[in-house]
Amino acid sequence: MSELTSSALPESYRSGPDDRGHFGIFGGRYVAETLMPLILEVEAAWNRYRSDPEFLAELEYYSRDYVGRPSPLYFAERLTEELGGAKVYFKRDELNHTGAHKINNTLGQILLAKRMGKKRIIAETGAGQHGVATATVCALFDLPCVVYMGETDIQRQAPNVFRMKLLGAEIVPVTSGTATLKDAMNDALRDWVSNVEDTFYIIGTAAGPHPYPEMVRDFQSIIGTEAKQQLTEKEGRLPDLIIACIGGGSNAIGLFHPFLDDESVQIIGVEAAGLGLDSGKHAASLSGGEPGVLHGNRTYLLQSDDGQILDAHSISAGLDYPGIGPEHSWLHNIGRVSYVSVTDEEALEAFKQCCRTEGIIPALEPAHALAHVAKIAPKMRKDQIIIMNLCGRGDKDVFTVAEALGEEI
Amino acid sequence: MSQRIQKRFEKLKQEGRPGLVTFTTAGDPDQETAQKILNGLPAAGADIIEMGMPFSDPMADGPAIQLANLRALGSGITLSKTLDMVREFRKHDDETPIVLMGYYNPIHYYGNQRFLDDAITAGADGLIIVDLPPEEDDELCHPCLTSGLNWIRLTTPTSDEARLATVLKNSSGFVYHVSIAGITGTQSADSVDVESAIKRIRKQTDLPIAVGFGIKTPAQVRETGKIADAAVVGSALVNVIRQGVDKQLAKDQIVTNLHGLVSELAAGTR
Numbered sequence: 001m002s003e004l005t006s007s008a009l010p011e012s013y014r015s016g017p018d019d020r021g022h023f024g025i026f027g028g029r030y031v032a033e034t035l036m037p038l039i040l041e042v043e044a045a046w047n048r049y050r051s052d053p054e055f056l057a058e059l060e061y062y063s064r065d066y067v068g069r070p071s072p073l074y075f076a077e078r079l080t081e082e083l084g085g086a087k088v089y090f091k092r093d094e095l096n097h098t099g100a101h102k103i104n105n106t107l108g109q110i111l112l113a114k115r116m117g118k119k120r121i122i123a124e125t126g127a128g129q130h131g132v133a134t135a136t137v138c139a140l141f142d143l144p145c146v147v148y149m150g151e152t153d154i155q156r157q158a159p160n161v162f163r164m165k166l167l168g169a170e171i172v173p174v175t176s177g178t179a180t181l182k183d184a185m186n187d188a189l190r191d192w193v194s195n196v197e198d199t200f201y202i203i204g205t206a207a208g209p210h211p212y213p214e215m216v217r218d219f220q221s222i223i224g225t226e227a228k229q230q231l232t233e234k235e236g237r238l239p240d241l242i243i244a245c246i247g248g249g250s251n252a253i254g255l256f257h258p259f260l261d262d263e264s265v266q267i268i269g270v271e272a273a274g275l276g277l278d279s280g281k282h283a284a285s286l287s288g289g290e291p292g293v294l295h296g297n298r299t300y301l302l303q304s305d306d307g308q309i310l311d312a313h314s315i316s317a318g319l320d321y322p323g324i325g326p327e328h329s330w331l332h333n334i335g336r337v338s339y340v341s342v343t344d345e346e347a348l349e350a351f352k353q354c355c356r357t358e359g360i361i362p363a364l365e366p367a368h369a370l371a372h373v374a375k376i377a378p379k380m381r382k383d384q385i386i387i388m389n390l391c392g393r394g395d396k397d398v399f400t401v402a403e404a405l406g407e408e409i
Numbered sequence: 410m411s412q413r414i415q416k417r418f419e420k421l422k423q424e425g426r427p428g429l430v431t432f433t434t435a436g437d438p439d440q441e442t443a444q445k446i447l448n449g450l451p452a453a454g455a456d457i458i459e460m461g462m463p464f465s466d467p468m469a470d471g472p473a474i475q476l477a478n479l480r481a482l483g484s485g486i487t488l489s490k491t492l493d494m495v496r497e498f499r500k501h502d503d504e505t506p507i508v509l510m511g512y513y514n515p516i517h518y519y520g521n522q523r524f525l526d527d528a529i530t531a532g533a534d535g536l537i538i539v540d541l542p543p544e545e546d547d548e549l550c551h552p553c554l555t556s557g558l559n560w561i562r563l564t565t566p567t568s569d570e571a572r573l574a575t576v577l578k579n580s581s582g583f584v585y586h587v588s589i590a591g592i593t594g595t596q597s598a599d600s601v602d603v604e605s606a607i608k609r610i611r612k613q614t615d616l617p618i619a620v621g622f623g624i625k626t627p628a629q630v631r632e633t634g635k636i637a638d639a640a641v642v643g644s645a646l647v648n649v650i651r652q653g654v655d656k657q658l659a660k661d662q663i664v665t666n667l668h669g670l671v672s673e674l675a676a677g678t679r
């Protein structure tokens with residue numbers, strides 16, 4: 001695969017994708033023909049509205065008054081002291097309405113769907129955060145909402161299932177394949193193929209066929225744009241390191257993208273290593289996968305030596321996906337971003353540490369990013385600065401954590 | 410270019426009847442049984458054979474073919490064994506066209522050119538790759554046509570005139586019209602809609618047109634045969650295998666049952 005390693009460095013890391021949705025060799029539009037006209041329609045609408053002042057004004061209005069943006073950039077002082085190295089800041093997207101970054105994207109997409117005259121919204125969800133964020137905006141804009149969720153995930157994310165129901169969404173349990181997030185996405189695509197007239201598919205991460213990876217990234221980039229401005233106000237400079245967890249990669253690309261061309265800023269993405277990369281039970285597509293094509297894009301995938309997609313494993317349902325957004329695959333190959341992985345056990349330790357030192361119960365997803373912060377902050381100088389995306393709160397995870405810690409609640 | 414597909418449609422034209430295209434999945438319920446199924450299809454009345462290359466995530470397929478994929482993968486089938494099945498079939502039959510249908514990832518992993526070379530050597534005649542639209546023709550479509558394999562594409566109810574032109578541009582062998590906007594094995598199309606779609610497609614191509622999705626009975630085959638050059642039946646056949654497995658029938662009985670249904674369906678073309 002020499003084409004993978006010889007990619008020339010671009011003038012800007014922020015210019016992708018090309019007009020066919022490619023980030024280097026990644027991305028693209030690998031979908032059934034029935035869907036192609038719909039995908040092209042979404043792309044045309046997106047290109048029309050992405051810089052439309054009225055669209056952007058409406059997005060800003062709801063982001064501020066409904067979601068609660070900007071989210072604070074918070075100096076985690078006690079954690080910093082305990083780690084004894086670089087200053088750690090949290091970008092607190094867990095304070096958003098619905099408790100995670102996911103709503104930045106669902107809000108943007110539903111405003112687009114409204115303008116396209118769509119009458120019905122579908123979504124896939126793993127942890128249930130994206131499902132909740134979609135059900136929320138569907139209630140807000142009065143559109144029916146169908147959420148596909150794997151049986152396995154329904155079991156381990158019961159609080160979110162009930163929240164979606166309260167918000168008026170229909171939850172379709174997915175039993176096909178391995179009954180997790182990838183199968184939920186398959187079933188959502190099957191629904192879309194079968195309801196081409198009136199349905200808009202709100203994809204929950206920066207993956208899928210073009211224009212989704214770009215569109216989701218742009219809606220999530222508010223995270224990095226705010227963080228950059230906030231740190232400039234507080235410290236008068238850029239961070240030395242920014243770091244985020246990766247499921248499909250939307251919170252991470254949202255933080256990273258505005259910093260990609262700031263060469264002094266080191267960038268790290270944290271994948272879920274589950275029971276360990278060698279155990280075969282993990283969700284680290286970059287560290288443990290190979291390039292392939294799934295869900296409309298070429299990207300790194302966990303797959304067998306016959307090209308069959310393998311099941312991912314992570315204690316965090318939101319990271320439990322065998323693929324990753326195509327822009328991350330590209331950033332990995334050209335070396336702009338380093339990707340590491342953190343095990344279930346390490347994430348649990350970080351989860352506890354965050355509760356104890358900062359009084360913040362984080363979601364298990366960002367606990368992965370935090371676990372890596374705990375590894376490297378002590379090795380950095382005290383005048384150096386880290387921004388970590390605290391992209392979700394942990395209310396949804398307390399049962400999972402209790403079980404992992406052997407406690408009954 | 411492989412000529413079997415073209416010759417077969419010429420023969421059908423001479424006989425003055427539409428063709429029956431059967432779809433089954435390689436390795437379903439296991440490789441040995443699937444080979445017996447495959448080998449007996451022409452005698453049972455299949456004019457063209459479509460064989461599914463199993464994939465873990467068949468996004469365009471309904472429950473019946475999803476399960477067929479899982480049964481096949483569970484029995485240990487691989488892409489290379491799928492090609493072995495074609496090779497074995499060709500020992501006995503050098504005329505019936507075989508079209509391999511599937512998703513891109515297993516081929517991508519196998520290596521595109523290596524796959525094309527091996528598929529041709531094995532005796533395949535064409536490919537239908539569901540998740541490779543014209544926008545990605547550089548990937549496999551162009552190399553496929555250069556290598557001498559037919560590239561068969563799907564037209565759908567969502568294809569307008571402009572889109573049809575795009576879809577038909579690099580199509581060869583025949584056109585597969587998907588008669589419903591949906592997944593395999595669910596609802597059946599309205600024959601008026603299909604007829605008008607076929608008229609629109611014929612304006613833009615001289616290739617034969619096969620119609621599929623939702624065709625389950627001899628009567629539906631007959632109806633389809635009046636307006637199209639061939640009818641494709643998949644889920645109904647695959648369900649015979651499922652029922653056989655569920656009832657724990659002897660493998661040879663499953664083969665017999667499946668060929669029995671193919672014969673009934675073939676009556677609709679005669």
Ligand SMILES: Cc1ncc(COP(=O)(O)O)c(C=O)c1O
Pocket residue numbers: 100101126127128129130204205206245246247248249250251252317318319363365366391392393
């Ligand atoms: C809190 C939280 N963080 C992260 C993720 C992973 O998604 P992504 O990588 O797209 O940010 C999820 C997904 O459900 C989530 O709920």
